[in-house]
Amino acid sequence: MDEKIKAKIMDDKKMKRTLQRLAIEILERNREADKLALIGIQTRGVHVARRIQALIRELEGVEIPMGILDITMFRDDLHKHEHQPAVKKTQIDFAVEDRDIVLIDDVVFTGRTIRAAMDSIFELGRPATLQLAAFIDRGHRELPICPDFRGKYLPTARRERVKVMLQETDGKDQVLIMEPKGF
Amino acid sequence: MKDRTFRQDHLLGIEHLSVDDIETILETAEAFIEVSSRDVKKVPALKGKTVVNLFFENSTRTRSSFEIAAKRLSADLINFNSSVSSLKKGETLKDTVLTLEAMNPHIIVIRHSASGAPHYLTTFARSSIVNAGDGFHEHPTQALLDALTIRQRLKTLRGLKVAIVGDILHSRVALSNILLHQKLGNEIALVGPPSLVPVEFEKLGATVYYDIRRGVKNADVVMMLRVQAERGARNYFPSIREYRNLFAIDRPIFALAARRAILMHPGPINRDVEIETSMADSDQSVILQQVTNGIAVRMAVLYLLKGEIHEALN
Numbered sequence: 001m002d003e004k005i006k007a008k009i010m011d012d013k014k015m016k017r018t019l020q021r022l023a024i025e026i027l028e029r030n031r032e033a034d035k036l037a038l039i040g041i042q043t044r045g046v047h048v049a050r051r052i053q054a055l056i057r058e059l060e061g062v063e064i065p066m067g068i069l070d071i072t073m074f075r076d077d078l079h080k081h082e083h084q085p086a087v088k089k090t091q092i093d094f095a096v097e098d099r100d101i102v103l104i105d106d107v108v109f110t111g112r113t114i115r116a117a118m119d120s121i122f123e124l125g126r127p128a129t130l131q132l133a134a135f136i137d138r139g140h141r142e143l144p145i146c147p148d149f150r151g152k153y154l155p156t157a158r159r160e161r162v163k164v165m166l167q168e169t170d171g172k173d174q175v176l177i178m179e180p181k182g183f
Numbered sequence: 184m185k186d187r188t189f190r191q192d193h194l195l196g197i198e199h200l201s202v203d204d205i206e207t208i209l210e211t212a213e214a215f216i217e218v219s220s221r222d223v224k225k226v227p228a229l230k231g232k233t234v235v236n237l238f239f240e241n242s243t244r245t246r247s248s249f250e251i252a253a254k255r256l257s258a259d260l261i262n263f264n265s266s267v268s269s270l271k272k273g274e275t276l277k278d279t280v281l282t283l284e285a286m287n288p289h290i291i292v293i294r295h296s297a298s299g300a301p302h303y304l305t306t307f308a309r310s311s312i313v314n315a316g317d318g319f320h321e322h323p324t325q326a327l328l329d330a331l332t333i334r335q336r337l338k339t340l341r342g343l344k345v346a347i348v349g350d351i352l353h354s355r356v357a358l359s360n361i362l363l364h365q366k367l368g369n370e371i372a373l374v375g376p377p378s379l380v381p382v383e384f385e386k387l388g389a390t391v392y393y394d395i396r397r398g399v400k401n402a403d404v405v406m407m408l409r410v411q412a413e414r415g416a417r418n419y420f421p422s423i424r425e426y427r428n429l430f431a432i433d434r435p436i437f438a439l440a441a442r443r444a445i446l447m448h449p450g451p452i453n454r455d456v457e458i459e460t461s462m463a464d465s466d467q468s469v470i471l472q473q474v475t476n477g478i479a480v481r482m483a484v485l486y487l488l489k490g491e492i493h494e495a496l497n
Contacts, residue, residue: 070214073226073256083188084489086207087214123223 003161003178009154012173018151019048022133023055025149026102033062035100035128041117042070042088045105047168048135052104067092069103074116090120097125102149106164108134111145136175138162189487193312195301196321197362205363209331209340211483212476218255219478228486229258233288237280238315239265239295244450244474245315245324249292252481261288280304290488293317311488319353325449326359328480332473333404336445340367344441346398348374348430349408349457350416351384356449357408361387374398375430378419395430402440406447407432407457423456433459437467445469 010018030036033056040049046068053066070088078084103117114132121130133149138156154177156162161178165171189207191199200208218226234253238246246262253260263283274282276295283291290311293301298318305312316322334340345364351357351373361384364371371389373380382391392398399405410416410426420426437446446458446468454460462468 073218073228078228078489083190084487087211087483087486089214090217119227123225124221 002181004181006160006177006179008174008176009162010152010175015173015175018135019051020055022135022149022151023052023059026052026131026133027056027060029131029148030100030102032100033060033064035098036102037065037067037094037096037099038102038104039067039069039092039117039121041103041105041113042068044107044164044166044169045069045103047166048106048164049104050168052133065094067094069117069120071113071116071120074120076112076116092124095125096121096127098128100129100131101127102131102133104133105135106166107136107138107162108132108145108147109138109140109162111141111143114145115143135164136162191488193301193305193314194323194484194488195305195312195314197323197326197359197366198321200323200366202366205327205330205366208327208480208483208487209334211487212327212331212479215255215479215482215486216476218482219475224255225257226255227257229253229256229289232256232258232290233286234258234260234290234292234485235283235288235310236260236262236315237265237283237291237293238263239276239293239300240316242294242316244477245294245322248474248477249313249315249324249481249485252478252485253290255478256482256485258290258485276300276303277307280308284308284310290485313484313488316355318355319358320355321359321362322355322449323359324477324481324484325356326363327484328473328477329360329406329447329449330363331476331480332447332469333445335472335476336469337403337443341369343403344370344372344401345404345406346372346374346402346440347406347408348395348398348432350379350411350419351375351408352379352381352419353411353414353416354408357406360406361389365389372398372402376420376426379416395432395436396439399432399436400439403444404447405432405437405440405444406449407452408449409451410453410456427456431455431457431459432462434462437462447473450474 038049040046049066053064056064068091070090072085072087131148134147135151137150137153163176163178165174167173250260288310292313292315294315295317298320300317301312301314347357365388373384373389374392374395380391448470452458
């Protein structure tokens with residue numbers, strides 16, 4: 001589908017400030033830093049999680065464990081795809097049991113990815129708490145899921161797409177709203 | 184990561200796969216390795232799908248490997264064992280499969296002593312067919328799990344010398360591996376007695392050696408094949424003792440291979456026939472890693488085939 005840029009929402013400076021606020025909010029809510037762990041959802045959630053991990057290290061001098069989660073296997077729409085979506089790696093090197101886990105994704109939209117991530121985490125153990133940090137919340141939820149930490153709330157039309165671009169994957173930090181051509 | 188799409192309806196052999204297909208399967212398998220390290224070794228990807236293991240030849244490891252793979256993907260699995268089936272009562276292969284298909288399975292994993300049996304099924308079956316070994320033809324999942332093991336240990340699948348030693352003539356493992364490494368552009372050395380390694384194999388881009396020392400020299404991968412006594416392999420050489428003297432792998436011969444070479448075997452191994460027992464248990468031996476990788480590769484294949492009921496080819 002051909003898309004064009006509708007609006008640029010954030011540049012690298014704004015993104016950095018928002019990430020810093022998210023890092024502080026996560027620390028504020030979770031006083032026992034030694035119980036805290038971050039889990040980034042493939043692909044961009046992983047990079048957002050790494051940045052938050054680095055910011056926490058700068059702010060507090062503590063190293064919060066971070067894991068990588070691929071939710072493909074737990075999707076509820078596998079039968080709807082013409083071809084199977086690529087499975088990426090999951091790597092969680094710590095026990096989730098009794099930890100305060102913060103799930104991190106770049107965009108929360110329908111909530112179905114988060115539902116799949118929750119199912120996947122519970123296969124690994126029973127965390128003490130499971131929280132959700134989303135860099136962008138673009139609305140249109142189809143499930144009763146609400147982020148605990150929200151970088152920015154961005155009301156969008158359904159046909160639009162929020163594109164969180166990151167240095168690590170896209171060579172540049174910015175957030176764009178895309179819309180189909182012809183609108 | 185390149186976004187690849189797997190477009191095959193069946194897995195009949197390495198012959199039909201592109202290099203991209205092979206890499207997609209291996210990358211997917213890498214992701215599945217983690218599932219087997221969890222406490223709860225299960226993901227819901229194939230929930231509600233039915234996999235039939237249709238084995239017309241004895242097999243414990245391949246059959247159980249497919250079984251574990253299907254179950255870790257939450258598929259339902261039926262083992263169909265030919266020795267207790269209606270085949271004994273005179274039913275044909277086609278009727279057996281049509282009967283099974285009337286129960287709407289999604290994937291049929293077949294092992295059969297006739298080369299080409301899986302291909303034949305695709306002419307009338309609506310399920311996805313997976314070849315788990317057909318006669319002297321192919322055993323694609325074995326070659327794929329070997330490739331995954333090589334990539335894990337040597338960090339690459341290119342620019343390698345792969346030596347395959349033993350009964351090449353009757354080995355579907357050998358043929359699938361030859362086809363795979365030919366596609367990847369690797370050097371292939373085939374080693375064994377002339378009766379079991381016909382020079383015609385050179386037409387597949389391999390080099391034939393009757394001297395194991397020359398074949399194994401500088402190899403990055405040394406793949407030993409089992410002497411298949413049950414297939415009459417012993418009629419092809421004078422005695423086991425002579426075979427062992429000429430073609431078994433031991434430390435002095437393995438020392439001729441590349442410095443970080445690995446030793447592989449599809450199993451079951453005949454200790455002190457084709458492989459000296461201390462070699463089988465050495466650090467260079469990856470035999471058990473192959474078994475572990477077998478599950479991940481079979482999970483990847485079952486996942487990528489998806490188990491969608493489709494039109495038969497004709």
